[in-house]
Amino acid sequence: MGRPGRGTRRRMDSTQGSYWIETAPGEAYPPLDGDLDVDVVVVGAGIAGISTAYEVARLGRSVALLEAGTVAGGVTGHTTAKVSALHTLVYDKLRRTRDEEAARLYAVSQSEAIERAAELVDELGIACDWERRDAYTYTHDAGQVPKIRAETDAARAAGLSAELVTDTPLPYPVTAAVKVTGQAQFHPRKYLLALLDDCVARGGRVFEHTPVVGLHEGEPCRVTTESGATVTARDVVVATHYPIFDRSMAFARLSSRRELVVAGPMAAGRDPDGMYITPDEGTRSVRTAPYGSDGQRLLIITGEHFTPGTADTDERFARLTSWATEHFPGVTFTHRWATQDNDPTDTVPLVGPLHHGARHAWVATGFGGWGMSGGIMAGRLLSDLMTGGRPVWADLYDPRRLRTVAREAPAFLQHQAKVGKHFIGDRLHGLDSADEIPPGGGDIVRAGGKQIAVHRDEGGQLHALSARCTHLGCIVSFNSAERSWDCPCHGSRFDVDGKVIQGPATKPLEQREPRHAEPSE
Known part of the structure; x- marks a missing residue:
């Protein structure tokens, strides 16, 4: 990419x-x-x-x-x-890569965590919109049904109340889903x-x-x-x-993965009454939360996962919003944000x-x-x-x-290859001049044999930084939706002035003179 x-x-x-x-x-x-x-x-x-x-x-x-x-x-x-022990398709994978006992222990530990949270909510009287909900992992693709069936069997063998279903409360059809009852959200x-x-x-x-x-x-x-x-x-x-x-x-x-979220209020009568996720379409996650004092619900949709620093985030937000509007027509999405996860x-x-x-x-x-x-x-x-x-x-x-x-060797090698590709390949990219950067934008500019991370603010002023992530030296990339510099190797993020937003980096990007990013006379 x-x-x-x-x-x-x-x-x-x-x-x-x-x-x-x-x-x-x-x-x-x-x-x-x-x-x-x-x-x-x-x-x-x-x-x-x-x-x-x-x-x-x-x-x-x-x-x-x-x-x-x-x-x-x-x-x-x-x-x-979501406070759930159903983690997409984890149980069949654990059963295959470890054994059934590992899958059982995973289910026990995650289920105990849910009950620990419920215990503390009750003991401390925490008003945190705690709700018990069924969790579903579903697919639209008939070719993926064997995976859903295998996950159902593995989750049930691990001790969860898992069943294979073809109907859900979602307002659109699914081909198959594994359903686990008694999960929670807050x-x-x-x-x-x-x-x-x-x-x-x-x-x-x-x-x-x-x-x-x-x-x-x-x-x-x-x-x-x-x-x-x-x-x-x-x-x-x-x-x-x-x-x-x-x-x-x-x-x-660990490999870092960024995902986007859009949310908006909807009538309580349209609540799909559950927590849903599908690995299809770059992942789609759906759930609702209590909203306001008139009984409305907040529809929360997540998806479009990608490696930090490798995607046009605005374009991804538009794609996720389009999907959400198509599947939940009439909902106006009033909130959007992004999250980041680390996959072992x-x-x-x-x-x-x-x-x-x-x-x-x-x-x-x-x-x-x-x-x-x-x-x-x-x-x-x-x-x-x-x-x-x-x-x-x-x-x-x-x-x-x-x-x-x-x-884990195949996943390990794949992750290292991706990191190596960015570490070497990204050093070949860069503009000749900051003149090409529009207000509100940012890009890497090559100047004097070095790469400079340059952001032009809405007033036209340039903010220039070293493009080398202070963690292990990969080249950062500009995230236009969140106005940040993101590292594609290990997920560190910095604001437009170089301050660390998210680690593993602990030091800011070094300041550079904006004039170094201007074209030569």
Whole structure:
């Protein structure tokens, strides 16, 4: 796939961003402004990090939660928020690449996560639009029916209440679907902000706008922040979605995938009453949420997955909106946002010790689009491991696992080939002059043998940066829909001034002189 265009389209400014962030802004937490000593420090305040910090606090440990941006404001704040153990076609794949016991343990751990969330919603009285819903994985393609049938059999053998159906409440026909009852959905920020309130009440400390840039493992461990503050702790959890410390070698086993979301209000009578996903058409996910005070529902549709930095995001949004309008006529889509997931090469998340020699450093990553149940699971697993417990399904998620290396080799090699293609091939691209970049757009300009990332703002002013991602040096690409520079190798994202939006990069893109991107006299 070629590099995306220069952003000649304008953003659809009439739409809002993430509905979850808009409707649950939450309180602000301060940045860390001095050294701290705690039992556990958790780096990253998405659902995995917050769940871990909360579970640790419940066990009576002192905990500090450090977030580079705002709590539950990154990937977690842009999710579709299904809390389900039916993860598209995962069970048949696990049965084939591992064994039926692995599939069973996966189902047990994910189902326990759902019930843990339900327990906390009830115990803490969290008003987070918690709803029990049936989950479906469906297809329109008759040629894919054997896969749906195999997934039904595998999910049922794993212990889920799975059945093969040909009719669903969707307003359009499907050829076949696997249906699992008793799953759930919620408002993720309302849920997580309530957990943070209770965590703080138990003595937990929460800090926003506190990027972590260093980790020293030992007894005790120490993490250092961008401001120079140090947190000393017995245990460190890296829950930054994509690990910011490469000593885990996760970058070789994770591939980043970006997906788009459109949402809009619809009459309650049109609610398809379920959570749906199909791997067809570049993935389509459908569900609704309570909306407003008059009983309406918010229709939420996700799809168009692609590697960051490789697609025209505006064009993809238009394609997704067109699909949504065709299948749900009359709905006006008032919100749109994007999310990002990391897919592990062997399907299963990496939750456990950060690397082979780790004793007090832990990681949670690779949830592959199912971070709600996965993040809750990770919180339970890591809090148990740090306190001497070990769930029966701990080995399934252990990042040090070796038994699956041969089986994941094709996906591993495919991912590395794609990274290599971008690392080398993208260095051959670039404009001769920034004159070709329209207002609101951006592109790579070649100047003096170097590549410069140039954005022209709406007023015509140029913003120039080094085009080399500060993670491992791949060339970034401009995302016109979100006004960001995205790395196609490992998913790091930067704003137009170079600041890190999303890791694994921890350092900003270096500033360059705009004049270097202008044509020679």
